[in-house]
Structure formats: structure tokens, C-alpha cells
Amino acid sequence: MTEPLPERPGDFDALLTYVRDARGFDFTGYKKPSLARRIDKRLQARRAPGYDEYRALLEQDPDEFVELFNTILINVTSFFRDEFAWDYLREVVVPRLLVARDDEQLRLWSTGCATGEEAFSLSIVLAEALGVDDFKRRVKIYATDVDDDALRFGRHATYSPKQIKPVPEELREKYFAREDHSFAFRGDLRRAVIFGRHDLIQDPPISRIDLLVSRNTLMYFTPEVQSRVLANFHFALREDGYLFLGKSEALTAKTNLFKPVDLKRRVFAKVPQRAERKAFARDERATLLTPPVEAVVRDAGLDVVSVAFIAIDREGNLALANLQARMQFGLSQRDLGRPIQDLEISFRPVELRSRIEQAYMERHPVSLRDVAWRAAEETRYLDVQVSPLNSGTGELVGAGITFTDVTRYRRLQIALQEARRDAETAGEELQATVEELETTNEELQATNEELETTNEELQATNEELETMNEELESTNEELETMNDELHQRSMELNNTNDFLEAILASLPAAIVVDRALRVQAWNAGARELWGLTAEETVGQHFMNLDIGLPVDKLHAPLRGVLGDHGSRDIVRLDATNRRGRAVTTRVELAPLQADGSTDGVILMMETEDAQ
Numbered sequence: 001m002t003e004p005l006p007e008r009p010g011d012f013d014a015l016l017t018y019v020r021d022a023r024g025f026d027f028t029g030y031k032k033p034s035l036a037r038r039i040d041k042r043l044q045a046r047r048a049p050g051y052d053e054y055r056a057l058l059e060q061d062p063d064e065f066v067e068l069f070n071t072i073l074i075n076v077t078s079f080f081r082d083e084f085a086w087d088y089l090r091e092v093v094v095p096r097l098l099v100a101r102d103d104e105q106l107r108l109w110s111t112g113c114a115t116g117e118e119a120f121s122l123s124i125v126l127a128e129a130l131g132v133d134d135f136k137r138r139v140k141i142y143a144t145d146v147d148d149d150a151l152r153f154g155r156h157a158t159y160s161p162k163q164i165k166p167v168p169e170e171l172r173e174k175y176f177a178r179e180d181h182s183f184a185f186r187g188d189l190r191r192a193v194i195f196g197r198h199d200l201i202q203d204p205p206i207s208r209i210d211l212l213v214s215r216n217t218l219m220y221f222t223p224e225v226q227s228r229v230l231a232n233f234h235f236a237l238r239e240d241g242y243l244f245l246g247k248s249e250a251l252t253a254k255t256n257l258f259k260p261v262d263l264k265r266r267v268f269a270k271v272p273q274r275a276e277r278k279a280f281a282r283d284e285r286a287t288l289l290t291p292p293v294e295a296v297v298r299d300a301g302l303d304v305v306s307v308a309f310i311a312i313d314r315e316g317n318l319a320l321a322n323l324q325a326r327m328q329f330g331l332s333q334r335d336l337g338r339p340i341q342d343l344e345i346s347f348r349p350v351e352l353r354s355r356i357e358q359a360y361m362e363r364h365p366v367s368l369r370d371v372a373w374r375a376a377e378e379t380r381y382l383d384v385q386v387s388p389l390n391s392g393t394g395e396l397v398g399a400g401i402t403f404t405d406v407t408r409y410r411r412l413q414i415a416l417q418e419a420r421r422d423a424e425t426a427g428e429e430l431q432a433t434v435e436e437l438e439t440t441n442e443e444l445q446a447t448n449e450e451l452e453t454t455n456e457e458l459q460a461t462n463e464e465l466e467t468m469n470e471e472l473e474s475t476n477e478e479l480e481t482m483n484d485e486l487h488q489r490s491m492e493l494n495n496t497n498d499f500l501e502a503i504l505a506s507l508p509a510a511i512v513v514d515r516a517l518r519v520q521a522w523n524a525g526a527r528e529l530w531g532l533t534a535e536e537t538v539g540q541h542f543m544n545l546d547i548g549l550p551v552d553k554l555h556a557p558l559r560g561v562l563g564d565h566g567s568r569d570i571v572r573l574d575a576t577n578r579r580g581r582a583v584t585t586r587v588e589l590a591p592l593q594a595d596g597s598t599d600g601v602i603l604m605m606e607t608e609d610a611q
């Protein structure tokens with residue numbers, strides 16, 4: 001059936017060819033009416049009157065390609081799109097698959113995955129059926145599209161509340177983490193989903209797939225291209241694998257490669273190999289489009305290798321890239337045959353051309369270890385080996401390059417180094433603590449010794465104090481004895497004094513002076529006679545006393561008694577007594593003798609009535 005041509009003037013097919021050759025996007029296999037509608041939008045936006053002008057515009061302004069692809073590639077999608085079909089997948093298809101696979105690996109492929117909702121819906125269904133641990137261990141989901149922007153979004157795995165809405169609440173809780181105003185798919189499960197650029201029209205299929213989900217993408221292609229892609233899908237699936245198409249996509253009757261499991265839900269099963277051969281034989285187009293068996297086997301074999309591998313021919317063109325390399329570095333079938341220097345892989349993750357030259361010159365592999373490669377959100381580490389490739393005759397035919405992902409080992413290595421460093425730090429800290437303890441111990445020992453010395457000194461001081469105390473006690477006792485004695489003496493003295501006083505009192509007026517003529521005693525008779533008390537006279541010089549007696553006249557007799565050892569004297573003097581009466585006073589001077597010497601003079605006075 002010929003499709004109606006677009007209405008705009010100009011060569012539409014020439015425009016598509018130009019886009020294919022310039023950018024590798026082959027839209028020639030897309031249904032023309034809808035494709036033209038979308039391209040026309042761009043013509044309108046850029047005010048291009050026809051396809052030729054628009055083509056010229058693309059040549060001048062390469063940024064327009066981005067706008068064009070964004071307009072053609074419709075990324076409309078959602079989680080669990082067409083819910084009833086997903087229910088069937090969950091309730092019938094997946095349980096059947098799990099029974100058939102026992103404990104084997106499960107490989108799923110979401111083609112035309114757009115921004116990844118379909119791939120993560122598959123993750124959730126599988127994780128619910130298997131449990132999270134088994135899911136992580138057994139499941140791999142390839143999520144592919146031609147649209148790099150959409151893939152970038154998918155790798156980020158973060159969705160707005162509006163996008164997440166179709167996910168039931170309990171699954172949202174379980175499989176997404178809230179980040180501000182968005183929801184991020186669980187990081188540990190995200191790793192099972194591998195995003196990669198894959199063009200359904202140009203690139204060879206991924207092989208050994210258990211469940212292939214291609215929804216709402218085939219419908220953009222012409223029936224011829226659809227048959228070709230379906231043939232690839234048939235090849236991609238394992239014998240008992242399933243194909244899950246979109247609501248408005250039906251298989252063309254001619255293929256016979258699939259049989260419906262549930263036509264309404266668009267679930268199909270692969271027709272097994274024997275039938276496949278027959279179908280291929282009947283379907284000429286499919287046969288024509290299928291590459292030779294050896295090449296298919298070789299490509300399929302290379303594709304299951306988990307290490308990324310590319311081969312460069314002697315002219316420096318990309319000759320081969322296995323699935324892992326295509327997925328990892330965004331290569332596609334259309335890159336085959338292109339000079340390596342035109343491809344990003346020639347300088348990222350590592351500069352390859354000089355290494356290829358080196359491998360050629362040395363005829364020996366060149367190895368690079370731990371090459372850091374920033375992929376999507378994380379940095380991965382690759383061991384890269386560039387090996388010269390020789391033909392059977394030993395002729396150099398090109399170079400083979402392997403990229404082995406060693407991120408896991410490197411992480412382990414870093415963890416090991418950190419653990420070692422921690423252990424070393426802990427050891428050093430322990431050593432420091434032991435040294436500190438030793439120092440502290442030594443200090444304690446020194447302090448202890450000091451304390452012991454101090455203790456000994458205290459002990460000695462204590463003993464000294466004890467001794468002194470005892471000495472004081474004995475002195476005290478002595479003093480007490482002396483005190484007692486003194487008391488005794490004092491009492492005796494008092495008695496003697498009393499006795500002397502009594503003697504003195506019983507005498508008439510008596511006065512005692514010392515050798516310096518100072519009054520030592522003054523008895524009551526003297527007070528009666530002269531009117532002065534003992535308090536007023538004792539200690540005074542006798543010659544200075546103002547009494548009724550002319551004391552100066554006694555000076556010589558006093559000196560005489562004092563000087564003349566043991567002599568006595570009697571003097572009579574006229575005097576006036578205390579009453580003012582003139583009296584004759586008889587004064588007898590006797591020496592005061594002690595131990596044979598004269599210490600003073602005793603003056604005894606009696607009045608005789610004046611004549």
C-alpha cells in the first residue's frame with residue numbers, strides 16, 4: 001500500500017536521507033503521514049516554506065536537529081501504562097516464566113523505553129514476584145531507546161508526583177524514596193536496570209531475552225520495518241520467551257513468528273525454533289533481512305560476554321561492538337564502519353588512538369588499569385586492554401579493545417585500604433595509649449615514691465612531735481612540781497610575812513630602811529605617830545620624808561650604824577607628832593643583819609613627853 005505523500009513542497013525523502021546521513025537517525029522506515037505531521041511542526045516553527053528549505057536550515061543550524069528529534073520522537077509513557085495488560089503480565093506471564101526458569105537468570109528488554117517508567121514498572125512486578133534479594137541476584141532489565149535525552153532522564157530514575165501517580169501507594173512506599181518534591185527509584189534495585197542507546201531499525205537485537213516489552217514504538221514504523229524488527233525480536237527471545245506489545249499494536253499475520261497468549265492484552269509467545277525455520281523459509285522478507293547464521297552466532301556470542309569489546313580495522317574504522325560496548329558507550333549499528341576518531345569512545349573513557357598505535361608497534365597488548373569513567377550519576381572504573389589482532393597468517397588486521405568493569409573490585413580495594421588504614425590508626429592509637437599509660441604509670445610510680453617519702457617525713461615529724469609532746473608533758477610535770485613547791489614557799493613566805501608583820505605590828509613605831517636609806521617597812525605605830533601610811537612611804541627615800549621628825553639629824557647615826565659593823569645607836573630628837581604636839585622622840589637604830597652583813601637599819605621610835 002502506498003502512503004499519501006506530505007502536502008508541503010519539496011523533497012521529503014531527500015530530507016529523511018539527509019537526516020540519516022548527517023546524524024544517523026533513519027526515519028525512512030517510519031510511517032510517513034504521522035512523521036510528516038511532526039516534521040511539519042518544525043517547518044512551521046522555523047517558517048520554512050518546504051522540505052528543501054528546512055533541509056538547508058538544518059545544514060546551517062545543527063542545533064535544529066535536537067528540536068527535530070524531540071518533535072519526532074514522542075516520549076509519552078507512564079508507569080503501568082494500560083493497567084489491565086500489566087495485571088495480566090503480573091498474574092499470568094511472570095508466574096509462568098518463574099516456573100520455567102527455576103533459579104536461572106532472567107533477562108528482560110524494554111525497547112523504546114522513553115524515560116524509563118516501563119522498565120521500572122517491570123522491576124516492581126519482578127521484585128514483587130521474586131522478593132527483593134532474588135530480584136537483585138537474578139534479574140537484568142535492558143532499557144533502550146534512540147533518544148539520548150530520554151535515556152538520561154531514565155538513568156536518573158527520579159519522577160515527579162504527577163508521573164508517579166499510577167504507582168499504587170504501597171508500592172510507592174516500598175520502591176521509591178521521597179526527595180523534596182520528587183520520587184527516586186530505590187538505588188539498590190536501580191542497578192538491575194541498564195539503560196542504553198539502541199535503534200530498533202539499525203542495531204542488532206539483544207539476545208537470550210525472557211520477556212521482551214516493545215510498547216507503542218513499533219506503531220511508528222512502516223509495516224516492512226515492523227516485520228524486520230519483529231524478526232529481530234524473534235531472534236532476541238529465548239525459545240519460551242514472551243513478547244509484550246502496546247495496546248494498538250498487532251502482529252502482521254504474515255510473520256508467523258509469534259502466537260498470541262492473550263491477544264487482547266497483546267501478549268505473545270515465540271514460536272519455537274523448528275517452526276521458526278519454517279516461518280523464515282515462508283517469509284522471504286525475513287529471510288532476506290536475517291544475516292548469515294555464522295555472523296548471527298558470532299554476534300550473539302559476543303553479545304553475551306559481560307565485558308565490553310570493540311574491534312578496529314587496520315584503517316582505523318569501528319568494525320565491531322558487542323552489546324555490552326553498545327550499551328555502555330552509546331554505540332549503535334550505524335557507527336560500524338565509521339572512523340574511530342569521529343566517535344566519543346576514541347577519547348572517553350580514555351584516549352585510544354595512541355594506545356592502538358603503541359599496540360601495533362610493539363605487537364603486544366597495551367593495558368591500562370583503573371581508568372575512571374563518569375557514567376550517568378556515578379564514576380566507574382575500567383581496565384582497558386588494547387590488543388593487536390592478527391589474521392591466521394600472522395598479518396596485522398586491526399585492534400581489539402576490551403573494557404572490563406572493575407568498579408566492584410576497586411570499591412573492595414578501597415574498602416580494604418580504608419579498613420587497613422583504620423586498623424593502622426587503631427594500632428597507632430593503641431600504641432600511643434600504651435605509651436601514655438606507661439608515662440602515667442611512671443608518673444604514678446614517682447608520685448608514689450614522693451608520697452612514700454612524704455609519708456616517711458610525716459612519720460618522722462609525727463615521732464618528733466610525739467617526743468616533744470612527751471618532753472612537754474614531763475616539763476609540765478616538773479613545772480607542776482615547781483609550782484607546788486612555789487606555792488608551798490609562797491605559803492611559807494606569807495606565813496613569815498604575817499609573822500614579821502605581827503612582830504612589826506606589836507612593836508612601837510618602827511621603820512626599816514635599806515642601805516640606800518629607802519624605806520622598806522613602816523608599821524602601824526609609825527603611821528600612828530607620824531600620820532603617813534606604809535603605802536605613802538615604802539620605797540621613798542627616808543631623808544625626803546616630810547614628817548614631824550627632823551630626819552636630817554638621823555643621817556649621820558644611820559650611816560654610823562651602816563658603816564660600823566653591828567653597832568647600835570640611840571638618838572633623841574625634838575619632833576612634832578601627827579596631832580601637832582611637840583614631842584621628844586627616842587630613836588633607837590639597830591642594824592638589820594643577814595648572813596653577817598648589814599643590809600639596812602631598823603629605826604624604833606618612842607615618844608617621851610616633851611619637857
Ligand SMILES: C[S@@+](CC[C@H](N)C(=O)[O-])C[C@H]1O[C@@H](n2cnc3c(N)ncnc32)[C@H](O)[C@@H]1O
Binds near residue numbers: 076114201
Ligand atoms: C511513545 S514512546 C513509548 C514508551 C513506552 N514504551 C510506553 O509504551 O509507554 C515511543 C518511544 O520509542 C522511541 N523510538 C522511536 N524510534 C525508535 C527506534 N528506531 N528505536 C528505538 N526506539 C525508538 C522514542 O524515542 C520514544 O521514546
